[in-house]
Amino acid sequence: MDRTLKLTVAYDGTNYHGFQRQSNALAIQEVLEKRLPKVFGHSIKINGAARTDSGVHAYGQVITFSTTGLIPADKIPQATKTILPDDIVITRAEEVASDFHARFSAKSKIYIYRLHVSELPNPFQRNYTWHMRKKPNVLDMHQAIQVIIGEHDFSTFRAAGGAPINPVRTMLNAACFQDNEIVEVMIHGTGFLYHMVRNIVGTLVNVGWGRITVLEFEKILAGRNRALAGITAPPQGLYLKEVFY
């Protein structure tokens, strides 16, 4: 009998062209769909909770798929360890109802974005943070990002040229804090537009650097115009932290 499985996947996105399968470059979905059959004994079509871009990482991406394989769910993390490359790790597996879907059943997601603030770059942080020399005021950034909480039209922070979908999204929480040289931005929302977190971060650093005020950040969001926002923060600082169901 078919079972539906929900797997939590951590990956270092450095060497992949994002999560979603592509015709011309290696994506994480393709690796999973090619390798997982060795454990389940048949070809597999997975659904992912979120598309992550090239270079973006995940602590807790979620995938679901249907299988006739007999392996107990709790054996899957260890069993898949040797068949997957070491930058993709299944951290958890559980059986779910047949109508459970990684993407459509998701209630909310947490993304984090990491900045590395230091006079010189750190070679060990190059693929995992956005390096900047200029120290941001993290309290100002924290105050500014509070304005995204709630239901808003996020047109300002959507990718330029994106599909004309409804730009209204609801953010449940947002915070910005510092741990030594690392500044972390956390955003918990029920849904996100393409490039939204990276565009928010690219504008938020302007608050941190004193180029715009908290009030101006609020007006930029309210302006619903991509041209008002800052740059798109680079992909390597972004992590899909957790998906909630």
Added chain:
Amino acid sequence: MDRTLKLTVAYDGTNYHGFQRQSNALAIQEVLEKRLPKVFGHSIKINGAARTDSGVHAYGQVITFSTTGLIPADKIPQATKTILPDDIVITRAEEVASDFHARFSAKSKIYIYRLHVSELPNPFQRNYTWHMRKKPNVLDMHQAIQVIIGEHDFSTFRAAGGAPINPVRTMLNAACFQDNEIVEVMIHGTGFLYHMVRNIVGTLVNVGWGRITVLEFEKILAGRNRALAGITAPPQGLYLKEVFY
């Protein structure tokens, strides 16, 4: 007039075949000797404090070289940032006496080795630690590694088939401690044999896992026989932390 410069170099060794220039594979020395001329205006031959193997990292490798270039020492870290790949960073530069030599003037070095202890591997740690599922007793490891402090014949921990050089070395300090899932072994010595730190760590984990006692570890060192030691710990957990002059 020629100046002698001492540069401190941090690098992620993942993508290099060690520090020392090789004919058939890219080494860090080769990258530095190819790129630094863009800042100094002439070809450069560098001396390094230590050879590090393929996949081994450095927070504080030291290089020296002679230059007629006019750039002030304190401008070198920022000036070299754009000409070097982002996994090699000059963190400090200073002018030294003409007879100062990165390797021969070094009085001692600190190496650290990182283990990652967890049920499942972490994709972000794969190039930076040695992953192990079985939890070691870190206090036992700390106690065992105390026996290497002082002057000893380290034949047990030299690379098999190494050159027949004097195997006596002096260790100034050694410690083993844990921070959550990371166990760090620190060894401070006036000189090291090839693969010595990795061979010590490969044996030390057997103490941690209870396979051998602290007393047996001491006997293994005293036995002066490579066959008594454990495996050579993999390279990606090793870091050249600091060189003292």
